[in-house]
Amino acid sequence: xxxxxxxxxIEEAGPPRALPPLAGELDADVVVVGGGYTGLWSAWHxxxxxxxxxxxxxxxxxCGFGPSGRNGGFVQSMDVSLxxxxxxxxxxxxxxxxxxxxxxxxxxxxxxEAEGVDAWYRAxxxxxxxxxxxQDGVGAAAVDGATVVALSGxxxxxxxxxxxxxxxVEVKVGATVxxxxxxxxxxxxxxxxxxxxxxxxxxxxxxxxxxxxxGGRVRAGAAIIGVGGAxxxxxxxxxxxxxxxxHIVLTEPVPDVLEALGWTGGEAISDxxxxxxxxxxxxxxxxxxxxxxxxxxxxxxxxxxxxxxxDVIARARADLVRxxxxxxxxxxxxxxxxxxxxxPTHLPFVVPLPGGRAHAAFGYTGNxxxxxxxxxxxxxxxxxxxxxxxxALPIVGAAPRVPPEPLRVAGAALIRRALVAKEAAEQDARxxxxxxxxxxxxxxxxxxxxxx
Ligand SMILES: Cc1cc2nc3c(=O)[nH]c(=O)nc-3n(C[C@H](O)[C@H](O)[C@H](O)COP(=O)(O)OP(=O)(O)OC[C@H]3O[C@@H](n4cnc5c(N)ncnc54)[C@H](O)[C@@H]3O)c2cc1C
Numbered sequence: 001x002x003x004x005x006x007x008x009x010i011e012e013a014g015p016p017r018a019l020p021p022l023a024g025e026l027d028a029d030v031v032v033v034g035g036g037y038t039g040l041w042s043a044w045h046x047x048x049x050x051x052x053x054x055x056x057x058x059x060x061x062x063c064g065f066g067p068s069g070r071n072g073g074f075v076q077s078m079d080v081s082l083x084x085x086x087x088x089x090x091x092x093x094x095x096x097x098x099x100x101x102x103x104x105x106x107x108x109x110x111x112x113e114a115e116g117v118d119a120w121y122r123a124x125x126x127x128x129x130x131x132x133x134x135q136d137g138v139g140a141a142a143v144d145g146a147t148v149v150a151l152s153g154x155x156x157x158x159x160x161x162x163x164x165x166x167x168x169v170e171v172k173v174g175a176t177v178x179x180x181x182x183x184x185x186x187x188x189x190x191x192x193x194x195x196x197x198x199x200x201x202x203x204x205x206x207x208x209x210x211x212x213x214x215g216g217r218v219r220a221g222a223a224i225i226g227v228g229g230a231x232x233x234x235x236x237x238x239x240x241x242x243x244x245x246x247h248i249v250l251t252e253p254v255p256d257v258l259e260a261l262g263w264t265g266g267e268a269i270s271d272x273x274x275x276x277x278x279x280x281x282x283x284x285x286x287x288x289x290x291x292x293x294x295x296x297x298x299x300x301x302x303x304x305x306x307x308x309x310x311d312v313i314a315r316a317r318a319d320l321v322r323x324x325x326x327x328x329x330x331x332x333x334x335x336x337x338x339x340x341x342x343x344p345t346h347l348p349f350v351v352p353l354p355g356g357r358a359h360a361a362f363g364y365t366g367n368x369x370x371x372x373x374x375x376x377x378x379x380x381x382x383x384x385x386x387x388x389x390x391x392a393l394p395i396v397g398a399a400p401r402v403p404p405e406p407l408r409v410a411g412a413a414l415i416r417r418a419l420v421a422k423e424a425a426e427q428d429a430r431x432x433x434x435x436x437x438x439x440x441x442x443x444x445x446x447x448x449x450x451x452x
Pocket of ligand 1: 033034035036037038039058059060061062063064065066067068069070071072073074075076201202203204226227228229230246247248278290336337338339340361362364365366367368369370371372
């Protein structure tokens with residue numbers, strides 16, 4: 001099994017040639033910091049609204065080499081989070097947000113079609129399943145009989161016959177993509193539309209809407225910040241997120257196993273754990289199996305064990321075989337991981353930075369492929385001075401705080417370890433110890449919501 005920081009998706013997509021770094025001074029209408037989906041979709045939406053706008057993207061490394069190019073490729077709405085959204089924003093705003101997020105799932109497919117980008121976009125429902133008795137009832141609060149429907153154990157197993165699956169829900173609007181192909185396609189189309197993109201151009205200073213790198217400076221009318229797990233490096237966002245990690249193992253092609261499981265409909269599946277497992281198939285018959293049980297990062301660190309953690313990979317591989325015993329003797333060819341920007345509510349936020357000329361989006365908590373398109377609409381509208389439409393979506397505004405460092409990392413790591421232990425015990429039908437139960441229950445008692 002090959003472990004690496006960048007993952008199979010990027011290699012499969014054939015990464016494009018790097019673009020030269022920023023050298024010298026430039027004026028622009030909008031400067032975008034970060035070349036992941038948030039930054040790239042924002043740039044796209046700016047150019048859709050104002051085709052003549054001068055848009056400059058500054059990316060620290062390579063566009064799409066971060067989580068945007070190596071995630072699980074689940075394109076999800078927020079439909080299953082509706083109960084949490086209602087609690088936080090009220091029924092009308094919650095509905096508006098869920099509808100906007102579902103529209104983004106479909107808009108990404110329509111964009112791929114219209115732009116001729118082969119990102120393997122495949123519309124397919126998302127199944128959220130109970131894979132242990134403690135997970136029974138997962139997703140039930142969101143069932144409305146239309147966008148989210150309940151499934152019995154037999155109905156779930158008819159779609160994917162894992163012996164662990166006991167029932168769950170089907171979220172109707174959903175899709176999967178090859179994440180790197182989507183990121184590289186976006187970068188390509190932006191270049192064709194006249195955006196200037198500079199790679200290996202880390203922004204080290206931001207003053208209003210002026211962004212400085214080691215090699216130059218962009219003076220803009222507005223700035224958009226989409227730097228994912230690195231958001232905490234910006235002083236105003238330091239106490240707004242924590243960073244954890246998620247890892248994926250990828251099998252060799254196993255079309256025979258998929259056939260035997262009846263898992264041929266392209267469904268994206270996740271289980272009912274807090275540190276969830278997420279699994280999907282690929283067009284060449286592989287299974288990509290992810291686990292969100294990685295460690296917490298100190299500060300805004302997004303490399304090292306955040307990207308390749310052998311312990312987490314070994315557990316994910318063992319869990320893969322527990323889900324699908326027929327894979328016992330089949331090869332796992334690749335494994336990789338990446339940082340996850342976690343907000344206290346597990347919902348993303350679009351926030352103004354001091355001075356009001358820059359806005360940032362972060363906190364997707366592992367559901368950013370679909371929602372970054374929606375956040376990008378909001379960021380673009382705000383950068384163009386609009387205050388209605390996408391700029392007024394309920395996710396726009398102040399983000400709640402997380403506890404300060406060093407309490408944050410120590411506390412979050414402790415809670416995370418307790419969640420891993422609790423969910424492993426529940427998986428084996430053991431009762432977790434009282435201290436583990438108490439620690440694992442802390443986030444909910446502190447008003448922090450785990451929405452998926
Ligand atoms: C293993 C894994 C699996 C996941 N699976 C899913 C999934 O199946 N479905 C889903 O919806 N979400 C998933 N996610 C989350 C999803 O990938 C993210 O929410 C999404 O990609 C966020 O995009 P972004 O543009 O905000 O951030 P990123 O993709 O992190 O992009 C930020 C970019 O900013 C750059 N940058 C950082 N600092 C600077 C700076 N100072 N100057 C310039 N550039 C900078 C970085 O190099 C990076 O390219 C997963 C994440 C991981 C790690």
